[in-house]
Amino acid sequence: MLEPSHNDELPPIPGKRYFTIGEVSELCAVKPHVLRYWEQEFPQLNPVKRRGNRRYYQREDVLMIRQIRGLLYEQGFTIGGARLRMTNGDTEDDSQQYKQLLRQMIAELEDVLVVLAN
Numbered sequence: 655m656l657e658p659s660h661n662d663e664l665p666p667i668p669g670k671r672y673f674t675i676g677e678v679s680e681l682c683a684v685k686p687h688v689l690r691y692w693e694q695e696f697p698q699l700n701p702v703k704r705r706g707n708r709r710y711y712q713r714e715d716v717l718m719i720r721q722i723r724g725l726l727y728e729q730g731f732t733i734g735g736a737r738l739r740m741t742n743g744d745t746e747d748d749s750q751q752y753k754q755l756l757r758q759m760i761a762e763l764e765d766v767l768v769v770l771a772n
Contacts, residue, residue, distance in 0.1 A: 664682065664720060666762065672710040672712060673710065673711045674708070674709070674711075675689055675709045678711045678719060681716055682720055684723055689719065692722060695737060696718075698718065698740060698741075701715055717751060718740075720754065721750075722736055
């Protein structure tokens with residue numbers, strides 16, 4: 655499978671409440687061990703842990719992982735630089751995340767329209 659080079663090419667996030675680490679790995683094109691490492695490096699990334707220490711990520715977590723992925727893989731930030739950017743926030747990043755969320759919502763609504771049309 656080719657790894658998408660840009661977050662716009664990542665698959666849409668399904669309308670579920672919780673995602674397993676395997677699902678998030680596929681949605682964000684990041685291996686599970688990298689996700690576990692990022693949990694240690696980015697304090698705001700804190701998935702719910704349930705029975706057997708299994709991780710369950712929410713939609714906000716998936717969006718945050720995509721933002722971290724963009725900073726590291728596409729914009730060339732170091733872990734420390736990305737952590738600082740995520741901690742301090744940035745209106746441009748907020749705008750990008752908002753646009754990503756809008757694109758996601760539009761894609762989900764189009765899927766609903768297809769289902770309703772049938």
